[in-house]
Amino acid sequence: MAAGVTLLDAVELNWDFNGCFSLPQQIGLFDERPQSWNNAMSVYMVSSVEGHVVTNVSLGHGTLPAGWEAGVGSKGPHCLWPWAGAGDYNEIHAYNCLKIQPTWMEDVGSKINKLRIGDLALAGTHNAGAWKFNTEISSVSRDSFVLCQDRSIWGQLVHGIRYFDFRIAYYEFYQNVEDRYWLNHNLIRVRPLVPLLKEIRAFLDATNEVIFLDAHHFPLGFYQPDGAPIREVHAGLLEIVQRELGPHLAPANEFGTGVGTKGPTLQTLIDADKRLLFSYVDNSIVLQNSWLWPILPHLWANTNSPTELFQYLDGAIAASPQPTARSPLFSAMAQTTPSVLDILFLRGSLRENADDVNRNVSARLASRWRTRANIISTDFFLGNDVVDLSIMISVERASRL
Numbered sequence: 001m002a003a004g005v006t007l008l009d010a011v012e013l014n015w016d017f018n019g020c021f022s023l024p025q026q027i028g029l030f031d032e033r034p035q036s037w038n039n040a041m042s043v044y045m046v047s048s049v050e051g052h053v054v055t056n057v058s059l060g061h062g063t064l065p066a067g068w069e070a071g072v073g074s075k076g077p078h079c080l081w082p083w084a085g086a087g088d089y090n091e092i093h094a095y096n097c098l099k100i101q102p103t104w105m106e107d108v109g110s111k112i113n114k115l116r117i118g119d120l121a122l123a124g125t126h127n128a129g130a131w132k133f134n135t136e137i138s139s140v141s142r143d144s145f146v147l148c149q150d151r152s153i154w155g156q157l158v159h160g161i162r163y164f165d166f167r168i169a170y171y172e173f174y175q176n177v178e179d180r181y182w183l184n185h186n187l188i189r190v191r192p193l194v195p196l197l198k199e200i201r202a203f204l205d206a207t208n209e210v211i212f213l214d215a216h217h218f219p220l221g222f223y224q225p226d227g228a229p230i231r232e233v234h235a236g237l238l239e240i241v242q243r244e245l246g247p248h249l250a251p252a253n254e255f256g257t258g259v260g261t262k263g264p265t266l267q268t269l270i271d272a273d274k275r276l277l278f279s280y281v282d283n284s285i286v287l288q289n290s291w292l293w294p295i296l297p298h299l300w301a302n303t304n305s306p307t308e309l310f311q312y313l314d315g316a317i318a319a320s321p322q323p324t325a326r327s328p329l330f331s332a333m334a335q336t337t338p339s340v341l342d343i344l345f346l347r348g349s350l351r352e353n354a355d356d357v358n359r360n361v362s363a364r365l366a367s368r369w370r371t372r373a374n375i376i377s378t379d380f381f382l383g384n385d386v387v388d389l390s391i392m393i394s395v396e397r398a399s400r401l
Contacts, residue, residue, distance in 0.1 A: 008351055018049055026046055028043040029043075034095040050363075057082070065079065073158075083095060104160050108394070112394045117263040118262030121376075123381065125163070125378065126335050128148075132150075147185070163211075164200075166193075210266055210269055234285050251290070255277075261328060278292060297325055297331070304339050306336060
């Protein structure tokens, strides 16, 4: 790597050895299951119980293991690369890997299916569709202030993401109606909606997982200048969602449990084979379509400061859910928001901002947020451990019932 060049997707090793009998002396990066320090790609000294090191090795895109790259693969967690190993100078005593968790809800179903959806801990993605441009003029895979993810919707599902924050826009100039609906980041088109719904449908068809899809924002084309909804545009979107996902949709008027409650159990949804909950931000549209789930609270700090972000989320998560909440779910938006000046003067990027936040999101979820968090939505989710932690925490919560 040339001097002065910063990798956008450098592998980062994080550790927390609290509770261990002794502190390992070193930690290493491996491209397969660690067996000997001689096979390490790089080795770093451990001088503290908790810490991290950013390597000079790129994660890359790679391929999904166990058959999931080209379609439906084997159940259960599966290791990708990289691997990390820790131990003394002579021997490796512990190791871990970056995993996919494509069927985690089914894998631990006997333990968590009695949980209500509001009691789950779930990993989510903020601006889930903003992962790579797919427009007539651009197929750029990265953009400093637009793209929030670097894995496809299918890839996110396979890694274990179960909540998707969609920002949907409408462009009337396309001839075909279904081509008019796009996922945006604010005013910028990123990807057409329908192919992404088909990815979700394929995943639901092949698994027993429960998915939470949130129409969180409509940045363009859905409202008149005076703010009145353009009902035919909303109706067109709902028709597409019902067409693409209909057999899996869990109607709110059948499965909702009322204001201030935690919603149905996972088992109820699985038994009915209705495993897709579609939340909608516009209450006037929800009132006319009782199958839609009402807006869920989004705990958004609206700050570019990591310190202010965590101060806000600490208080907001502790105070959630509100007793008057219409949705059984709530999402902590665990990412910073660039200011206008940040964007104008190209100060940093969404990925750099995520790097400043993600490891601390993992630490917070493992401790301060552990008992109350519901959905944790992040940018560039591979930079945190929210998927594995959410599985662990959901199992813990179910064990107390």
